[in-house]
Amino acid sequence: MKYSPSYQDLINQITELKKQNERLLLNAKLDGEEVKHQKTIPIEIGKVIESQKFSHSLLNNMGDSVFVKDDKSRLVLVNDAFCEMFNLPREAIIGKTLAENVPQNERESFLKIDSKVLADGIENINEETLTLNGTTRIISTRKSLFIDSKGEKFLVGVIRDISDRKKAENALKESEERFRELNATKDKLFSIIAHDLRGPFNNIIGVSELLSKNEMYLEDELSGKYINIINSTAKSTLALLDNLLNWAKSQTDELRIRPEKIIFPQIIHEIVSLERPLAMAKDISLEFRPTKEFIIITDGNILKTVLRNLISNAIKFTHSGGKITILTSVDQENVEITIADNGVGMSKETMKGLFNISSNVTFLGTLNEKGSGLGLVLSKEFVKKLNGNIEVESEKGKGSNFKISLPLNNFN
Structure with missing residues (x-):
């Protein structure tokens, strides 16, 4: 009125x-x-x-x-x-x-x-x-x-x-930031597809052609060496393709968490057995010190992807004759998994951008192995989806410790 x-x-x-x-x-x-x-x-x-x-x-x-x-x-x-x-x-x-x-x-x-x-x-x-x-x-x-x-x-x-105007300005800023992130993701994926996938497939094609042309002249020991190269290259390429697929799903919210009862530490034994041939090829000791068996409710496939990425990363940056140890500890609420290596380690500056796809910088492994840097970024995303936490402790020249903390049951 x-x-x-x-x-x-x-x-x-x-x-x-x-x-x-x-x-x-x-x-x-x-x-x-x-x-x-x-x-x-x-x-x-x-x-x-x-x-x-x-x-x-x-x-x-x-x-x-x-x-x-x-x-x-x-x-x-x-x-x-x-x-x-x-x-x-x-x-x-x-x-x-x-x-x-x-x-x-x-x-x-x-x-x-x-x-x-x-x-x-x-x-x-x-x-x-x-x-x-x-x-x-x-x-x-x-x-x-x-x-x-x-x-x-x-x-x-x-x-x-000016509340509505400020709200619109903040929404625009968030939209711009999201656009920059998506653009960085797109550029990273294109870079991986254009460069990192070509190398492994060229290795497979080149070595297989060499075996085909010179089969009658090859000694058994040399044949075995080439076959091992094909096998390890194929495995690493398949892992990269899996990472790309899972990353794309996670970015479009198509990845669904499917909790299940898992007997721990059987899941780690499974991944270690798959990764051990790669470690043996570099003469690296891969040890797992299990705890007593217990039940964890989580998504087994996602956890396997995280463990595979972290162990593969440790193998990549550990010198021949080195050692990788997997340790676990459990209390009433959480389980902690540590993948420790005595490899090349990292500087504090490198660790800052370790889990960020837009600032992530890739490095060659100890035998000049190439990588996309996507594995660690994906591991961070996946651990978060499992309601857990991942952190890294490292010192240049003294190796790295990647620690994952997961709830025993956080999906009720």
């Missing part, structure tokens, strides 16, 4: 604010002529009423909250939008600073900007949060100095609710 000032309201305002009447008389115009001060109060009040009706009509047609303060920061004029914003009637606002509604220790800072604008005359535009009726909004407040013909100072302000 719009406020319609009565005659008595105007008398009360004039008495209470003293100088408001003179300011309105000096600044209001009727029919293009300045209103001049009259000696008779009834005529003066009539003109004030006409002037205020015009002012209220003009200000109330503005969508923003508008206010005028005197040199003591007391409100002398507000429009309907201002009253609606603060959910207060006009009679509870006029003559107040609204600092009365904040704690005593905050009042000075509440009026600090008012004092500065009134003192130096420099316009101030400020963004801040405003909590009203339990709802927090973001507002932009613009305050300017106005000096009337008598030299009296007033503060003219406009408050605009």
Whole structure:
């Protein structure tokens, strides 16, 4: 309901604010002529009423909250939008600073900007949060100095609710960030497909052709060596293809977690038996020190992918004659799996981008093995989907420890 000032309201305002009447008389115009001060109060009040009706009509047609303060920061004029914003009637606002509604220790800072604008005359535009009726909004407040013909100072302000604009800006920033991530993912995948997959397949084709052309001249020992190269290359390529497929699924939310009861540590024995030939090819010792058997409820296929990636990574960066040890520990709620190697290790700078596909940098293994860097990124994603955590401890030249912590049952 719009406020319609009565005659008595105007008398009360004039008495209470003293100088408001003179300011309105000096600044209001009727029919293009300045209103001049009259000696008779009834005529003066009539003109004030006409002037205020015009002012209220003009200000109330503005969508923003508008206010005028005197040199003591007391409100002398507000429009309907201002009253609606603060959910207060006009009679509870006029003559107040609204600092009365904040704690005593905050009042000075509440009026600090008012004092500065009134003192130096420099316009101030400020963004801040405003909590009203339990709802927090973001507002932009613009305050300017106005000096009337008598030299009296007033503060003219406009408050605009910019919550929706800020929300849209934040959504745009998030969208831009997501686009950059997706673009980095796309570039990484194209790089892997264009370069990393060509090498392994060329090895398979080249060695198989050599075996085919020279079969009658090959000794059994040499044939076995070539066959082992084909076998290990095929396995690593298949693992890379699996990683690419799983990564694509995880990025499009097509990967579904399927919890099942798994006897631990049987699942690690299975992966170690698959990875041991690769370790033996580099003369690396691959040991698993099992704990007692217990049940863990998780997605077995995803856990196998993580273990395979981490063990393959350890083999890649461990020198011939080196050692990789898999340790496990369990309490009432979690199991911790550690893949420890005495390989080349990493610097702190390398570890920072280890699990980030956009900043990930790949390195050659100890026998110049190539890699995409996708395995560790994928492992981080998968461990997170299993409600677990992965971290790494490493020192350049002294090996690395990758630790996975998983809940025994977090899928109920």
